[in-house]
Amino acid sequence: MTRTTAAGIHPLDHLVLPVRSLDVARARLTALGFVVAPTGIHPFGTENCCVFLADGTYLEPISVGDEQAAAKAIADGNVFVARDRVYRDSRGDEGFSAMVLATGNADADHARYVEAGISAGDMLSFSRAFTDTAGKSDIASFKLAFASGSKATDAFLFACERVNAPKVDRAALQAHANGATGIVEVVAVSGQPAEQHRLISVAVGDPTVSEQGGTFHLPNATLNVLDPASFTSRFGLSAGAPTELRFAAVVFSVRHADVTSRLLAANSIKHDISGNDIVVQPASGQGAAFIFREIK
Template structure:
């Protein structure tokens, strides 16, 4: 099947000389069927399966703020092996993540850009490039059955030798307009991603990578460090601070690992009732409803009521 392609989040003067906007998050999974079932149990609408031309496939969750979640599986193992041999950084990083962390997780934070070539040059100049750029196109079909082609250009950044996380800039060369309204109305009332939380055993060592990739300066945030994006916040915590905030283990030692996604919802009570009805275990911690990672859900999901 083909995939519905989201439009860029609407921001005044898109990609100004400042921080880049959050575009989407990549969530490796062993099975899209399992991921789809899990996400539906959390109250999300999940789009039809999308096929990449290099062996991977996804089933995305689109949000009203223009961001989205991308559960990612290997649909064609032979195609993925060939893509890695051909130098495809996206697939190679996915394989490295799975080898290091397993088939369920949260591997990448993706930023919106209007000039991926310039971003690649910045990453190379800073010694943070994760490899060659990737350009590709794929077919998509909108809810009305209209078909077109979407094209992308990606530039990758990561720490030296890091396998647990990477960041990349995504430029949409061609993104036809489609009506995604039906895919953005979630029974849990989710409207957007307001925060992404990463964990590091050496947080200060990650500031340069994150600042260069996001074009946002690190700012103190009590027990952690915040990087402000136009449409979200990237928060970096040490393992103790992560466990203190969310009440769940931070996992094994890592230079950098994305660990939690905070979504805005209209009514917290609606989420709590839905999770209970779906027999999904969750914890209430202050204003947060915390759902631990599970098969098909590689990160902690946190729901916050926002007016």
């Protein structure tokens, strides 16, 4: 996976998917053919069960495991937990709340966000234990800088600096039965896509993006911001309630679409074919539309 410093266009790092229950999320993601990592506990009340992909990106389904700790974190100014609460209060406990960008200098990103007037609040540094499928553990440490539009309560973006990457073997966690190898596209919905250009261009570190319509080319993926009609036309899915900005779908690369479709059928996962895409509608434990695309 290509990573840049704050001076360049940032790659996609991971996606945050609020869920009500990690047990439900784990069961759903397993049925979709993903290997799900052991539960990770944050020091501020939230917990996750990640899906790691061979391209270095990952999904972070997240739930609130300790309400008291989460409430204290919000009171202490923890932007990550506060935005999770805002999302759940607005959209419910299942969804797709944040797109996370890889950076080598979160402090510089925070300074850019503040200068541009899009900072969502104070930076956050934390560490947590990480365990692989063999039970080997190490400590993962992160530093985060947050960006958000003043009206975009359904979505936010943040830059993530991996201060300490766990020295564990993720190979088994990346061998998915559905053949997924990476994330090639993230799709968002907006009633006014053009108004999201400045927020996203500053967040990703691309000053020229305002001339590229609703498409933002990152080093390792594409972000497309569509109006509701275009989203429905492209994927055959409802765009949901009106929104300034909401992340709605994840497009995964797979080696063989027929292998993916057979697995989904065997696990009784309803799916539709839209051109070259296999489209799975959101469900409990899977807060976004999942789209599988064969890429040779």
